[in-house]
Amino acid sequence: MEFHAQKAIFLQIADLLTDGIMEEKWKVDERIPSVREFATSLEVNPNTVMRAYSYLQDQEIIANKRGIGFFVSPNANHKIIAIKREEFIKLEVPRISKMMKLLDLSFDELKKLISDIE
Amino acid sequence: MEFHAQKAIFLQIADLLTDGIMEEKWKVDERIPSVREFATSLEVNPNTVMRAYSYLQDQEIIANKRGIGFFVSPNANHKIIAIKREEFIKLEVPRISKMMKLLDLSFDELKKLISDIE
Amino acid sequence: MEFHAQKAIFLQIADLLTDGIMEEKWKVDERIPSVREFATSLEVNPNTVMRAYSYLQDQEIIANKRGIGFFVSPNANHKIIAIKREEFIKLEVPRISKMMKLLDLSFDELKKLISDIE
Amino acid sequence: MEFHAQKAIFLQIADLLTDGIMEEKWKVDERIPSVREFATSLEVNPNTVMRAYSYLQDQEIIANKRGIGFFVSPNANHKIIAIKREEFIKLEVPRISKMMKLLDLSFDELKKLISDIE
DNA sequence: GTGGTCTAGACCACC
DNA sequence: GTGGTCTAGACCACA
Numbered sequence: 048m049e050f051h052a053q054k055a056i057f058l059q060i061a062d063l064l065t066d067g068i069m070e071e072k073w074k075v076d077e078r079i080p081s082v083r084e085f086a087t088s089l090e091v092n093p094n095t096v097m098r099a100y101s102y103l104q105d106q107e108i109i110a111n112k113r114g115i116g117f118f119v120s121p122n123a124n125h126k127i128i129a130i131k132r133e134e135f136i137k138l139e140v141p142r143i144s145k146m147m148k149l150l151d152l153s154f155d156e157l158k159k160l161i162s163d164i165e
Numbered sequence: 166m167e168f169h170a171q172k173a174i175f176l177q178i179a180d181l182l183t184d185g186i187m188e189e190k191w192k193v194d195e196r197i198p199s200v201r202e203f204a205t206s207l208e209v210n211p212n213t214v215m216r217a218y219s220y221l222q223d224q225e226i227i228a229n230k231r232g233i234g235f236f237v238s239p240n241a242n243h244k245i246i247a248i249k250r251e252e253f254i255k256l257e258v259p260r261i262s263k264m265m266k267l268l269d270l271s272f273d274e275l276k277k278l279i280s281d282i283e
Numbered sequence: 284m285e286f287h288a289q290k291a292i293f294l295q296i297a298d299l300l301t302d303g304i305m306e307e308k309w310k311v312d313e314r315i316p317s318v319r320e321f322a323t324s325l326e327v328n329p330n331t332v333m334r335a336y337s338y339l340q341d342q343e344i345i346a347n348k349r350g351i352g353f354f355v356s357p358n359a360n361h362k363i364i365a366i367k368r369e370e371f372i373k374l375e376v377p378r379i380s381k382m383m384k385l386l387d388l389s390f391d392e393l394k395k396l397i398s399d400i401e
Numbered sequence: 402m403e404f405h406a407q408k409a410i411f412l413q414i415a416d417l418l419t420d421g422i423m424e425e426k427w428k429v430d431e432r433i434p435s436v437r438e439f440a441t442s443l444e445v446n447p448n449t450v451m452r453a454y455s456y457l458q459d460q461e462i463i464a465n466k467r468g469i470g471f472f473v474s475p476n477a478n479h480k481i482i483a484i485k486r487e488e489f490i491k492l493e494v495p496r497i498s499k500m501m502k503l504l505d506l507s508f509d510e511l512k513k514l515i516s517d518i519e
Numbered sequence: 520g521t522g523g524t525c526t527a528g529a530c531c532a533c534c
Numbered sequence: 535g536t537g538g539t540c541t542a543g544a545c546c547a548c549a
Contacts, residue, residue, distance in 0.1 A: 055523080055524065055525090056525075057525090069267065081535085081536065081537085082537065082538095083535095083536085083537095091525090091526090092525065092526045093526095093527095094525075094526075094527090095524085095525065095526080097537075097538080098524090098525095100537085101538095105459075110288075111288060111536090112534095112536090113288060113291070113292055113532095113533060113534065113536080113537075114328075114532090114533045114534030114535080114536050115534065115535090115536065115537090116535095116536060116537080117536095117537085128267070128268060131267060132268050135264050136278060139257075139260070139261070139264070140278050140279055140282060141282055143257070143261065143279055144279050144282055146249065146257070147279070149187065149249060150246060150249065150250050150253065154276050154279070158272050160254060160258050161258055161261055161262050161265070161272075164258060164259055164262055168467075170464075170465060170466075170467060173467070173548060174467055174468075174548080174549075175548080209549080210468075212548095212549060213549055216548085216549085291532075291533065291534095292533080292534075293533080293534085305503065328534050330533095330534060331533080331534055334533085334534085364503070367503060367504065371500050371504065372514060375493075375496070375497070375500070376514050376515055376518060378493070379493070379497065379515055380515050380518055382485065382489050382493070383515070385423065385482070385485060386482060386485065386486050386489065390508075390512050390515075394508050396490060396494050397494055397497055397501070397508070400494060400495055409540090410539080410540075411539080411540090435520085435521065435522085436521080436522065436523095437520095437521085437522095445540085445541090446540060446541045446542070446543095447522095447541095447542095448540075448541075448542090449539085449540065449541080451523080451524095452539090452540095454522090455523095465521090465522070466521090466549095467521080467522080467547095467548060467549070468520080468521050468522075468547090468549030469521065469522090469549070470520095470521060470522080471521095471522085
């Protein structure tokens, strides 16, 4: 798999997982791929996958059962949305507001820009 | 001055300059502060300021007159807007679209979020 | 049954057994559950239960009669207390002392903290 | 420097730092050793030191200034005490209570044990 | 110089 | 088999 350079690979892997969980590719209480397994399928070092898993474990989106593997936590979906929503409001919304002023964009124009991308 | 850790300092300084130019704090053909001057006032390494200046010079927003200093280029405002607009549409608009889907946000809700910040 | 992730499961199972022995759930010379039986009731790998049994066997708290099962050893209670006491004094007491200094806790405050949990 | 095997080295390094901060070896707003510097002095891999620093950064005990190094955060001392206190109450106090019951220790006996260690 | 990330490969305890 | 930690060494962007 290919990763883009703008963002750390371990974060892109974390996104892969959260996206998968949102799409119910992995459901609550289900086991996600083992570190090594996922690492070889992504053609990435196991440490890098491990880092993504630890990152999500800290956010209580996945949890580890000793010697067995990582599992999707109950309420993972809600946690993912809550975290992403908070990030969006804290980091992106102010930026959007600033850019609208700078570019002299009305909300309708912004709406059009967003609708235009498929 | 304090900078946030998420973004390179030289980019934050560049934003400081473009914002100042847009607000006509520095007008076209006017001289902006010298590298050394600006560096001490920002409590930052002169190299870092220099990097911001080079960055804006590449975008033809400012220009260097050897031995004298950096000056705001003609049409700097239009260039700033053009560049920021392109970046906004290419990088941010798709991200906004994605987040709206993920967070299940309507345009009205987005509008409210944006209006809510002052 | 649920285990916490901080401690090895086989040690948690060993604690389950010593607690049971202290509470006379299993008395001296009585047979404790078979490895397989216990494993299925705990929803755990039999190897893990076996490891807990071996661990207690090494401490002479339980003993194996080949082909029959594991039995609580004579004097198991005294041994359990002796071992736990030694561990407590060697490992935990110094730590408590250190934390009291760090957190600036008096004995009375410690006493209160301990009393507060039920 | 020697580390004991019971606890991850990166956590022992984190303890080294929090202890140092509490003892004002490094004061608020002061720079702590660079990752590489500390790694060589401890005879440990830089990654391991980095992990300890990241760990403390997550807890907002230290903070990074880009390209310069890590600095002790304001209020680091309070944060350290708050975190350690919470851990103590959540993990150790219940255990102490349990051991007192099991070993049939009175509080005065516990007090004596603690006082006995120099 | 600084931190941040990644790879390759190893060892360990645990299940 | 699983994760968890560590080493050695590399490359990068940034100050």
